[in-house]
Amino acid sequence: MSSFFRALVIVLLAASCGGGGGPKSAPSDLDNACSILRERPQYYRAFRAAERKWRVPVHVQMATIYQESKFIGDARTPFRYRLGVIPVGRQSSAFGYSQALDGTWKEYQDQHGGRRTQRDDISDATDFMGWYMAQTTEQLGISPYDARNQYLAYHEGRTGFRRGSYNSKSWLLRVADEVGQRSLVYQAQLQGCRYAR
Numbered sequence: 743m744s745s746f747f748r749a750l751v752i753v754l755l756a757a758s759c760g761g762g763g764g765p766k767s768a769p770s771d772l773d774n775a776c777s778i779l780r781e782r783p784q785y786y787r788a789f790r791a792a793e794r795k796w797r798v799p800v801h802v803q804m805a806t807i808y809q810e811s812k813f814i815g816d817a818r819t820p821f822r823y824r825l826g827v828i829p830v831g832r833q834s835s836a837f838g839y840s841q842a843l844d845g846t847w848k849e850y851q852d853q854h855g856g857r858r859t860q861r862d863d864i865s866d867a868t869d870f871m872g873w874y875m876a877q878t879t880e881q882l883g884i885s886p887y888d889a890r891n892q893y894l895a896y897h898e899g900r901t902g903f904r905r906g907s908y909n910s911k912s913w914l915l916r917v918a919d920e921v922g923q924r925s926l927v928y929q930a931q932l933q934g935c936r937y938a939r
Contacts, residue, residue, distance in 0.1 A: 768812045775804060775928040776935030778813065785813070788865040796872030797879075798886045801932055803871055805889050805925035806896060809917065810841040815862040839867035850874070871896075878903075890922030 771777040779786040789800040807813055815838060836843055838861025842850070850870050851859055859866040878895045879886050882903060886892065895903040897914060908914050 766814065766816060768814050772808060772812060773927075775801065775931040778804070779935070782813075782864075785864055788868040791865065792868040792872035795869070796876040796886075798872045798875045798892075799929070801925050801929035802875070802886060802889045802892060803868055804928050805921050806871060806893055807839050807867070808924055809893065809921050810836075811839050813839065815839055815864065815867075838862045839864055840871050842867070842870055846874070888922075889925035890918045893918045893921040 769778045769781045771781075786800075789803050792798060792803060793800050840861065842861050847859075847861060847870065850873055851857055854873050855866060855869065859870070861867055861870075874896060875886055875892050878884050878892060878900055881900055882895060884891045884895060891903075894908045894914070897918075898907050902908070908918070
């Protein structure tokens with residue numbers, strides 16, 4: 743019984759250590775790019791900075807972040823449970839807007855971002871995403887406008903994409919199609935709205 747209480751205390755402590763800078767809730771209308779950017783103008787500044795630096799369009803970044811975190815800065819993967827009740831850790835180390843894994847984030851910090859970057863900071867998360875997708879374009883030849891295949895390479899890693907690991911995952915192909923469609927919807931919406939800067 744004591745190990746159960748220990749696990750419960752760990753979960754409660756982890757839940758109480760919020761920290762970080764990202765909003766804890768999603769914008770009110772995730773289906774409207776203009777509404778998202780009006781509600782959170784700092785997002786637009788971050789998306790545009792990453793677009794200028796890495797040439798990854800705003801709508802591709804937005805569709806990917808929608809899929810990864812629903813624009814929630816401290817998003818994490820769900821817990822795994824033993825015996826259905828004892829938490830044994832999260833499904834992965836993915837965290838923040840971009841759901842970057844610990845190892846990939848460290849690689850970004852070492853190569854480009856620096857130690858002070860944080861996954862729950864929208865500017866750092868979009869810069870990470872632009873950095874990763876720009877490398878995908880360079881190494882795999884995937885256009886930065888191709889949200890579907892950029893997402894597949896983002897999710898599976900570039901090595902996994904090269905091997906075609908996604909082909910055995912029908913659920914992932916469906917999700918990638920949804921990312922591609924959302925990107926097109928966001929692109930059309932962004933052409934007709936003005937942003938709060």
